[in-house]
Amino acid sequence: MQDFSGNLIETLSRLAFPKIGIIDIIQIALIAFFVYQFMVWIKYTHAYTLLKGILVVLLFILIAYIFRMNTILWIFSNLASTLIVGVIVIFQPELRKVLEQLGQKRIMASLIPFDAGKEVKERFTDKTISELVKACFDMGEVKTGALIVIEQNELLTDYIRTGINLDAILTSQLLINIFEHNTPLHDGAVIVRENRIVAATCYLPLSDNMELSKQLGTRHRAGVGISEQTDSVTIIVSEETGQVSVAQGGKLTRSVNSAKLREILVRAQNKQVVDNSKLRHLLKGRVKHEEAKNNR
Numbered sequence: 001m002q003d004f005s006g007n008l009i010e011t012l013s014r015l016a017f018p019k020i021g022i023i024d025i026i027q028i029a030l031i032a033f034f035v036y037q038f039m040v041w042i043k044y045t046h047a048y049t050l051l052k053g054i055l056v057v058l059l060f061i062l063i064a065y066i067f068r069m070n071t072i073l074w075i076f077s078n079l080a081s082t083l084i085v086g087v088i089v090i091f092q093p094e095l096r097k098v099l100e101q102l103g104q105k106r107i108m109a110s111l112i113p114f115d116a117g118k119e120v121k122e123r124f125t126d127k128t129i130s131e132l133v134k135a136c137f138d139m140g141e142v143k144t145g146a147l148i149v150i151e152q153n154e155l156l157t158d159y160i161r162t163g164i165n166l167d168a169i170l171t172s173q174l175l176i177n178i179f180e181h182n183t184p185l186h187d188g189a190v191i192v193r194e195n196r197i198v199a200a201t202c203y204l205p206l207s208d209n210m211e212l213s214k215q216l217g218t219r220h221r222a223g224v225g226i227s228e229q230t231d232s233v234t235i236i237v238s239e240e241t242g243q244v245s246v247a248q249g250g251k252l253t254r255s256v257n258s259a260k261l262r263e264i265l266v267r268a269q270n271k272q273v274v275d276n277s278k279l280r281h282l283l284k285g286r287v288k289h290e291e292a293k294n295n296r
């Protein structure tokens, strides 16, 4: 008993809080940031299914380790490097996407809100919404077919590569001009990122959803296809009927009116008022509190 308490005291006396320096804090912040980005990536890609698979395999290894199943552990240890290479090869497009996303983010700005005051964050402006609505219904009236994909959280870089780069400010006139029959850019889809048309004539994946109406052709199938694979919002103007439809999350909402289209776009706009002055208020409050304490 004395031995046990002696050992315990010795172990506890060796325990000490490590010194935390500024570099440690920076390391913690960076690791937290990368873990967060990884979780976001997992959430928005097919890698979520992979993660679940990996967790099952890890659980299996843990059970093998606890019960000392040496043959299984030997097989795993020999296959581990091959499996890692295999996962990297299979998920190469997703990995490239996450690195591109990291490159596009203003890392420091997202970590530390330097700008004081209120800031409005939105994917695109109200003007872009109005231009989109106007273009779609003007094209619908004269039965000009159109396919417009609006990027959300997931980057559409892979699909942009299949088309012709434009990078022009989005206006209704430009959209109408692009989809004008017998012009070089009218075939395929236009991709919109923020307030700009980034590319035209883009090729989209076709949906193989059997529930889609047989009356609908490839334009609508392409619109639904991209919405199954990404979180984008796609507007389809039918050349046959002039009707405007919207594909989102693999679902097609047919024949929307301008008010409904505007409503969908406002949701996609994701307007948020971010109060950056919170940190300043917090610091101010702390200073005031300290001053009051000192005056007492």
Ligand SMILES: Nc1ncnc2c1ncn2[C@@H]1O[C@H](COP(=O)(O)OP(=O)(O)OP(=O)(O)O)[C@@H](O)[C@H]1O
Binding pocket: 145, 146, 147, 186, 187, 188, 189, 202, 203, 204, 205, 206, 215, 216, 217, 218, 219, 220, 221, 222, 237, 238, 239, 240, 241
């Ligand atoms: N995979 C694709 N990616 C991008 N655009 C596509 C794709 N497939 C078809 N399109 C576009 O759709 C057009 C053909 O539309 P189609 O008439 O087959 O479709 P629809 O759904 O019946 O539409 P509409 O009502 O306008 O006729 C093509 O000219 C092309 O511009």
